[in-house]
Amino acid sequence: MKLQEIVIHNFMPYKGEQKIEFPQHETQNVMLLFGDNMRGKTSFLNSIRWGFYGLALGRHMRLIPRVNLVNSIAASEDNWTMSIVLKFSHEGRQYELRRQINKKEHISIPRNDGDFEELIGLKIDNQVINGDSIVNEINQVTPEEISRFFLFDGELLQEYENLLVEQSEQGEKIKEHIEQALGVPALVNGRNEFSKLLTDARRIQTRDAKNSSDAKTYAEQQRVNEGKQATLEKDIQDLEIQQRDVQKQIDDIEEELKNTEAVQRKKYELDTLKGQLKKVEEQLAYDADEQRKLFKDAWKDVLFKGVEPLVSSLQKRRNSLMSAANNKAVLDSKISELQKSLAKPICPTCTQIIPQEELDVITAKIEELKAEAELSSVDFDDVTNINLQIDKLNKVKSHNECSRICELVTKRRKAQVAVITIETQIDDIQEEIRGFDTEQIMRQREKKDRLGNQLFKLENDIKETKAKLNKLSENQAHISTLISKSSGSEGQSSTIRVNLYQNLESVFKAGINELRDALRGQVEEFASNAFSQLTTEKTYAGLEINNNYGLSILDHTGNVLKERSAGAEQIVALSLIDGLNKTARKSGPIVMDTPLGRLDPNHRSNVLKYLPKMAEQVVLLVHEGEIDPSRDLSNFAERIGARYQIQRISATESRIVRSN
Incomplete structure (x- = not known):
């Protein structure tokens, strides 16, 4: 997939209509968008994300409400229409995707997402696509689950450091996103389906076993286990609901505190x-x-x-x-x-x-x-x-x-x-700070800490309950086998189904593990190659991957480097991004927001030389503290196909203009 053009209308700081063209040349494939902090670099990245998927993300991957997406000046003029038009090509076909929101007719001033209506349209080679097929067509080109690997910012780069911590909650979440991008869920979903079928088959087998004198005792044990299973599953469901509720409270407090950072x-x-x-x-x-x-x-x-x-x-x-x-x-x-x-x-x-x-x-x-x-x-x-x-x-x-x-x-x-x-x-x-309730702010910070402790306890409770459920499942499988071997049960259809679903579930489990191992090996290979070109220390042996897709640096003796600088973390994260993009099912452009913030001049030079090789198109959203036009552009000047500058019009309005 290759981006050709984006037309932004009233999106966040971009009032009115603004059109940006992406470079199309095979070698001059880099686009630079310069802008000071708080001028709209992250908003530009979000405009692409929203155009494709109808969502924009703030800090900690939180969804930004629609009312906050409409330019505030336009909204003050009662113009609540916002739209993104994306033109791109894929496998020789031309796409034009339009996504737009308007306030509903009976709404005076929108307050929440439900006060807007969303319109989406897609043309492929000038042929209009039916509305119910649009999402499927987009996912055929660039699935949403891989978007975080071509649309990412400095905060996302820092998140990858959590992958080094095995069993960490945040690391597990990022691992899930990575495996989505690499195609693992296709097998996981298959395994889960067979697990459900197996549960139903065992229930029927237990019912049939009640009529057998040899298997009657096993049937009673299985009946008790089914009750325990239902209880544990309900407990996990309740705990996960509490977990989401506590996490939402933490997110809400963080958003509130974010708005009062200066006051804090x-x-x-x-x-x-x-x-x-x-x-x-x-x-x-x-x-x-x-x-x-x-x-x-x-x-x-x-x-x-x-x-x-x-x-x-x-x-x-x-x-x-x-x-x-x-x-x-x-x-x-x-x-x-x-x-x-x-x-x-x-x-x-x-x-x-x-x-x-x-x-x-x-x-x-x-x-x-x-x-x-x-x-x-x-x-x-x-x-x-x-x-x-x-x-x-x-x-x-x-x-x-x-x-x-x-x-x-x-x-x-x-x-x-x-x-x-x-x-x-x-x-x-x-x-x-007169007029701000600073005591309330401090109370919110204390509440956030308390909720953090509560969340930690809930996460542990979920892990413990899932462990109990897994142990119970093993016991159920054992009893099911005993029932299958008892006289009178061997030829029953319920036993045949149980054996079939058990075997299929095992096949999928083994396939998932084999796929994960193979994918990790590919990611490690690609990332190590990228790392060798990005780092200034040439004596490193490479990178080693863990089960979380976290990467460790190996020194010249092959031992893991214990301490890493902030710059090294960023180099490793960029290497991982490159490895994931090269391993993923789909490839596309890479849009990076503030990717060079923690790098020294030598590493910055290496990164700038390597970035154009990471994808057919590379869009860098930077400020001049990251890339000095008079010093750093020489590292990849021949690869630059377009340069833009974000101009400040006011505190709530910016404009993107093309530079020479």
């Missing part, structure tokens, strides 16, 4: 600011208390500055007196020695009498030393008094109270400025 962010910011304000105010109170304590001893710091030089002066004076006293002691010692020489004038070395002229010199020296000693005379009471003064003055201690008070004053002044700034920010945010 502001509320979180407000709570953060209030927390910061509380800390600053607590610190201010602590610093004020510390400042009061410092003021009690601040006089010591002031007095210390006057006492300090006085103590220093006293210490110098005391040192001077002590030095003089030490000097006098030395002089007195010298005088004493010289006086001994006068008292006994004999030289201690030669034992001769010292001459008179030398004694006169000693006498003169003694007089000189006595005069000097007199000058060094110290009154020790003065030293004692000085020491007492120093001791008293040293009691005036300083811990730099004044300096610390100054620091606290500066610190508190800055904190007070911070308080004013934070209070201003709080006032601004409160003004922004």
Whole structure:
């Protein structure tokens, strides 16, 4: 299938009629649609999906109501007509598909899907197709179950990461979609039909066995099992209804919260600011208390500055007196020695009498030393008094109270400025979210968490109940075999039917497993080949697939890589998409919304070179942060067949224009 043209009329942000032509060249098969976020890239993808299948998907694969599909400006002008026209070719035939909704005549302002009527028309080679055959014709070209593998966005790429988690609920759901695309349900439906026929046949066999004395006991056991089976099936049905109800409540809350994301962010910011304000105010109170304590001893710091030089002066004076006293002691010692020489004038070395002229010199020296000693005379009471003064003055201690008070004053002044700034920010945010019930938003978030726990419990209950049902089925099969072998039952038609349906069910079960194994092998092979061309790390051995179709990276030794970056996840997801498209029953164009968001420049270059090979047509819906026209287009410029730009007209209106 190859897209040729789409005509959009009043669909979401696209007011009025807008026509986009897809590239038809075999090698120039890439179309680029540039647009900033919130301008309509995802809406363009949804226009294709809605044109084919009559549904548009929001976040978490939720259906978008019809009333939200009609352009809001057109609706405000009471123009509630919206339509999509798709022209495409398939196996040499030309198709023109038109899908349109209008509000019903008796409806003033539509509120729900039932307030619209939908019209659908299809021409094949200009021949009008009957309405009851249109859906079948579309599914012959591009079945709805494979649409998620050629119409997908960045959110879908991230979903594939869940496939790595065996037995995860979300992984199981994606696996179901994958197997739908690969054709597994054809066998699954056949198995289920034979399972129903087998159940009916066993019921008849049980009824017949009541008339046999050998099988009567088995029949009673089977009758009890049938009652248990009905109970378990009813329990599963009730649990699944509860599960859907809880999931719907979660989806509704998520949709409500999505519309208040900005308010939630502001509320979180407000709570953060209030927390910061509380800390600053607590610190201010602590610093004020510390400042009061410092003021009690601040006089010591002031007095210390006057006492300090006085103590220093006293210490110098005391040192001077002590030095003089030490000097006098030395002089007195010298005088004493010289006086001994006068008292006994004999030289201690030669034992001769010292001459008179030398004694006169000693006498003169003694007089000189006595005069000097007199000058060094110290009154020790003065030293004692000085020491007492120093001791008293040293009691005036300083811990730099004044300096610390100054620091606290500066610190508190800055904190007070911070308080004013934070209070201003709080006032601004409160003004922004005035009118929103932020407490209700928080309650909804808490309710969503509670529902999530409830959903988890329901999922476990369903698994446990299904396990009980499977075990019961095994017991029923065993008893049915015993009945079949009992005398009087072997030739009965009910036993023949049971054996036949059991064998057919087993054949289909084996076929399903063989088909799944074969398909997984093909997907793994194709995906590994794509991965080798997409990744920049060439030492990887390839990819390994699990039962969920989750892909793990194998390193050069063949071991599974434990940790993967966000970019690696995206490369693996793209490889899986390529593998699924090459394995699927039908092939078609690929339309990717925001496919390169988490890739580094080198991986982005590899992806852009490989994407044109993934399908006959590749449509990339990107913003310039993903593909820089001046830098990245060189990677596949020769493959670009058309370029478009989404122009913003207003917050609720955009227009798609062709670029050079």
